[in-house]
Amino acid sequence: MTIQDDTVRRTGMSVPLAPPRRLVELSIDGETIAVPEGETILTACETAGKDIPTLCYGDTLTPKNACRVCVVELEGARVLAPACSRKVEAGMVVKTDSERARHSRKLVLELLASSVDLSTTPRAAEWLESYGAEPERFGPAAAPAAIGERDKLHAGAHELPSGEAAATVHQPPKVDNELYVRDYAKCILCYKCVDACGEQWQNTFAIGVAGRGFDARISTEHNNPLPDSACVYCGNCIEVCPTGALSFKSEFDRRAEGSWDESRQTQTTTICTYCGVGCNVTLHVQDNEIVKVTSPHENPVTHGNLCIKGRFGFQHVQNRRRD
Amino acid sequence: MDLRFLDALPSSEEQAAVDAVLGPPDSAWVGGARTEDDLRRAHGGHAARGQRHLLLPVLHAVNDRVGYLSQAALDYVCRRLTVPPAEAYGVATFYAMFAVRERPKKVMHVCTDIACKALGSDALVAELEERVGHHGPRGADAEVEWHHSPCLGMCERGPAALTLEAGEPPTYAVSAPATCEVLARLGGRAAPAAAPGDASANGHREGAEVGLAPVDGAAFTGAAEPAGAAAPPAGAPADASAEPPARTADPSVEPAAASPLTFGTALIPGGEPEPPAEAAVPQAGDPELVLLRRIGTVDPESLDDYRAAGGYNALRQAFKIGPARVIQEVLDSGLVGRGGAAFPTGRKWDATARQPDRPKYLICNADESEPGTFKDRVVIEGDPFSLVESMTIAGYAIGATHGYVYLRGEYPRALQRLENALAAARERNLLGTDILGTGFDFDIEVRRGAGAYICGEETAIFNSIEGERGEPRSKPPFPVEKGLFGKPTVINNVETLINVLPILEMGGPGYAAIGTGRSTGPKLFCVSGTVRRPGIYELPFGATLRELLELAGGAPEGREIRAVLLGGAAGGFVRGDELDIPLTFEGTREAGTTLGSGVILVLDDTVDLGGVLLRIAQFFRDESCGQCVPCRVGTVRQEEALHRMVNAPAGRRTDLTLLREVGGAMRDASICGLGQTAWNAVESAIDRLGVFPLEPAGGSGGTSAGTEQP
Ligand SMILES: Cc1cc2nc3c(=O)[nH]c(=O)nc-3n(C[C@H](O)[C@H](O)[C@H](O)COP(=O)(O)O)c2cc1C
Ligand code: SF4
């Protein structure tokens, strides 16, 4: 694969706007790798065939490097570096599997799993196992908060713990509209939905991060219900959510009644018929019903983003069939 | 962007507070009345969005006047500044001093942090629970609500409390040492006399009068000195005058519009006048002092006095030798940052000056929230012009025309002194355009923090000033390259900056002759806790901890120093038998500890160390910005494990392992210094002090006395 092909694969840019970049050599777990200047350690690791876990990294977003599950050890550095955002430098000596790196990754996974419901996070179970994580060791999970309770927490103050139970973000899901559900018990606070809704893609700014520290949460202004917010139901936040905290109501309901089954689903990518832009939509179909709509991230124009029509305007297909 | 707003209209009070900062709205686009013109123009683009940096000052204005941020007020702010409401809500809820629910106008912050704890805040808080009511949120119909607060930067006279009252203008009262008597009176419960009619003209005198009421001795059962006297428990200087010049000069309430001051000059009725800044400087008046020499000898509100005492000679010298030579002198002086990270100041300035990008910014970091640190407050309250002059020199050296002081929100008197100093300097053309006819333009703006320790982190300050949540950015890029507004920025601590004056007066090499090889110059130490003469001390680098503590009078009669916390909550403990550690950057490093921001917090053998560790853990849990997992969740797990260890000795060994493992990940994988140091103090208490003696003995030879309370 040439550098340009690689760029196309990752960024979806089909027209290279800059001349090919200089190659930088670095060592990854003892092996010398050459990658284009300006690439991240994560890309270099992928090139070297290393499987680095990531959660807050998004292929269509600027790295926020908040989760720290991708940390690697750099020779000579005081602290570990997030692979997803740190740029490669010539002569860098990267250790992806050192004791220190593994320790921190394991702890990040344990800390998350002990406080957040990771049951719908792809690969979480696999990583927890391969890193030997034991989230139970922090104690039994504290009782879930009532709906809206976490949204009232004031910065800089908290109820002192007894140590008997491990604090969590567990709370009932927010179901306040017909299209999608916000189940913040599953939220790892990766900031991706906020970035997608805001300046990186949608420019709607319906949601932000509110509160501070462990009490930080994704919220509309004043925690108002989504229909009262600026949300335009583009679903671009759902597209990037890595945990299933944001999901189609159709998925949420099926999961609740136990009928969600990805093994029975097909995915068909086609073109949205609503307007002349021609976005790609991928229809996830189970039992001959469209159950959710995603969009290919590699699309050079839309990068996985849609509008409300492409994302949620599929009911008519089913309705017509039922008529 | 196409923003969506609510339909709520702000109250006239809310609108007036916003308009006082931004001026009246000029169109319906920004919340004004609709006119024909509005149909012919659009509002948006860079100019509209470019006001985002005014978000924090405007939120302060509303909170100062109304006491909280309603949906309608926030909505109006968003219209005025073209900020998405969800983002403004995220910013408002980031800061402890703001509330987005209705609450009483009066809010009392009672410090329960380490130094105050050692001086009896536990007993004070228990008494307040009984007399004033449970801490925490109250409805708007209540007179007051009170909260436990992290360190208020008044550790030398703990236990400290700060009461803020929203209004036009807002007022405040500092109580330190605080007694339940005074706080209850401030809270309005014990002060039926504090009717609105009394509050204006004679509010101050009345406050002083009731302040003489006898102190309830029971409030101080845990204090360092026998209770029963109204004097600071650990023996503040006897000559501390009870009357600050600023407050006696003009006891009447002034309308804020005419004044450069944010806070009104009248005390909240029932409060006591604050001692002058020099009360915190036991060495005040000593001719050997360099950095503190003007505190207590020169009127902090008079530019004339400052100049008569040699003020502004350094700026003249700077203009004489030019920017490049100024940087060279700072490089030669060996000055390193006093904010905690000890980075060479000259190198920072040089790197910024060399950046081709423009404009460049200068920020003075006066967020001072590290528990046990109060030097910057004392410097600003006691000698504000020195900071203004130093910043002007720094701006000149690096080629900046705009400087910011990011001042901790809980420092109302420092704010007042600084606002006064800036106005005076502007009036004499010591700030502004073409300063002293040199062609150099420079001005300084004060930005108030709003209750967030993390905003002292250099990149978090940038976000805070820009009107974003005060979350640290990841480095690289470093501030010298891309700092405030993405431009090259020098950020320095208050103490670092004022060292520039003696550097220019003595010359870099002359300055470098003070101190030790790698730690040059004079250094300020914040001595607090159970020690006889707490306060800010200035010593040339090289003195030992023992020498400093001797100067501070050592532990109170009959007590022994059990531990000293160096560098604050992010620092580490040393034992009472390790007092020969030299107080230099290299000396503390060799001893496996840190100087940090100069905190020397003494804990004698009566202090409940387990409780202190819980407080430290609580602090980090409260102050984590929440951005990264190791710190956001790690600080929670650290606090939980410590509670288990302190309360229930069973299962300690696994909890110790857990603490170490969580601590290791926080140190290694957190984004910023907060998470990276959140386990330092706890670790040193385990390894050095041996607080949890069940652990297999480490190499530190720690004493094995159990410290957990039954
Ligand atoms: C959590 C955190 C809080 C900090 N708070 C302060 C502070 O209140 N004041 C300060 O001067 N430096 C503080 N610092 C250090 C600053 O990041 C920065 O290093 C310093 O302002 C640089 O100035 P200096 O070189 O003059 O020390 C803090 C750092 C961290 C990580
Ligand atoms: S659906 Fe679209 S507009 Fe609504 S919150 Fe998600 S990204 Fe923002």
Ligand code: SF4
């Ligand atoms: S809702 Fe999803 S995308 Fe948003 S912060 Fe939480 S986990 Fe990330």
Ligand code: SF4
């Ligand atoms: S270490 Fe803590 S304070 Fe710093 S960025 Fe991470 S969560 Fe925020």
Ligand code: FES
């Ligand atoms: S994936 Fe790199 S920090 Fe989250």
Ligand code: FES
């Ligand atoms: S003011 Fe209370 S600990 Fe500093």
